[in-house]
Amino acid sequence: MIPALLAASIYWDLPVLLVVVSLVYAATRHDRWDRILREGLGWGVRIAGFLIGIGLVLYVLSTYI
Amino acid sequence: MAPDSPAAPTPPDAAAPPVVPPVVPPPIPLEPTPPKVEDALLPPIKHDYPAAALSYLIPGLGQVYQGRIGKGLLFFFGLYSLFFYGMWMGQWRNVWLPDVADMPPLELAGSRLPGIPSSLYYRPQFMGQFWIGVAAWPSLVQYSNFDPAKDTGPIFGAFQRTPPEGTQNDPPELITLNKLQRDGNKRWDLGWVYTVIAGVLNLLVIYDALAGPMFRDPPPSARKGDDPASA
Numbered sequence: 001m002i003p004a005l006l007a008a009s010i011y012w013d014l015p016v017l018l019v020v021v022s023l024v025y026a027a028t029r030h031d032r033w034d035r036i037l038r039e040g041l042g043w044g045v046r047i048a049g050f051l052i053g054i055g056l057v058l059y060v061l062s063t064y065i
Numbered sequence: 066m067a068p069d070s071p072a073a074p075t076p077p078d079a080a081a082p083p084v085v086p087p088v089v090p091p092p093i094p095l096e097p098t099p100p101k102v103e104d105a106l107l108p109p110i111k112h113d114y115p116a117a118a119l120s121y122l123i124p125g126l127g128q129v130y131q132g133r134i135g136k137g138l139l140f141f142f143g144l145y146s147l148f149f150y151g152m153w154m155g156q157w158r159n160v161w162l163p164d165v166a167d168m169p170p171l172e173l174a175g176s177r178l179p180g181i182p183s184s185l186y187y188r189p190q191f192m193g194q195f196w197i198g199v200a201a202w203p204s205l206v207q208y209s210n211f212d213p214a215k216d217t218g219p220i221f222g223a224f225q226r227t228p229p230e231g232t233q234n235d236p237p238e239l240i241t242l243n244k245l246q247r248d249g250n251k252r253w254d255l256g257w258v259y260t261v262i263a264g265v266l267n268l269l270v271i272y273d274a275l276a277g278p279m280f281r282d283p284p285p286s287a288r289k290g291d292d293p294a295s296a
Contacts, residue, residue, distance in 0.1 A: 010250065031281070
């Protein structure tokens with residue numbers, strides 16, 4: 001699994017999307033930087049967790065079934 | 066004993082279940098809940114249409130115009146990074162408005178809609194990409210000056226111009242849609258998704274310039290001395 005993750009993959013493009021979407025969306029909800037960063041971090045963690053969860057499920061399905 | 070006389074009290078039954086007092090619902094308030102202190106301190110929203118227009122043209126420019134420079138720079142660098150990163154993933158061939166003069170036009174409710182409605186029907190991604198602002202305007206220039214006999218358009222060359230579909234006899238250096246979709250490891254498709262997300266996120270930025278953020282903070286003067294809760 002590790003060599004597959006290290007290979008050139010579209011998954012390496014996802015952090016750009018994750019960071020920008022989290023920060024920009026949080027900045028449209030608040031004006032204060034502490035709140036922007038806190039909410040952006042929260043959205044980033046939630047999106048990353050969702051993507052990792054979906055990735056693990058797909059990996060398990062494609063490997064063992 | 067007279068028939069209308071009250072009956073004698075029955076002795077308490079030891080096996081009877083205990084009496085549960087009835088649940089009384091809380092009284093319904095007759096007046097709506099008063100606004101929170103923070104909301105009461107906020108001034109009414111004033112729509113800033115010039116700032117919204119500026120944020121459409123260039124993401125974050127309206128916020129800079131309003132004095133919110135940090136947020137404006139965040140929007141500018143964030144959305145332009147996402148938009149041009151997506152274009153780079155698609156080898157700069159995934160933002161365009163197609164010329165559909167030789168294709169069946171869109172028909173809606175019995176009426177034919179040629180021109181831009183038909184182009185958007187064939188390339189609906191542009192409805193999201195358009196909202197990034199001037200960064201997508203070369204597509205409109207290419208669309209209005211499209212000549213199928215030429216390989217490039219005026220001013221912008223091949224930038225944001227409809228790429229050729231491709232044939233089996235194309236030279237290897239020619240970038241065609243068939244090659245991008247067949248050989249690109251899905252990055253071409255993911256690239257246009259990034260550009261669409263950047264455009265749609267700019268709609269939120271435009272609204273932030275128009276009406277402010279969703280959660281507003283009371284002005285400092287109101288927070289210091291005008292707090293009715295402390296009175």
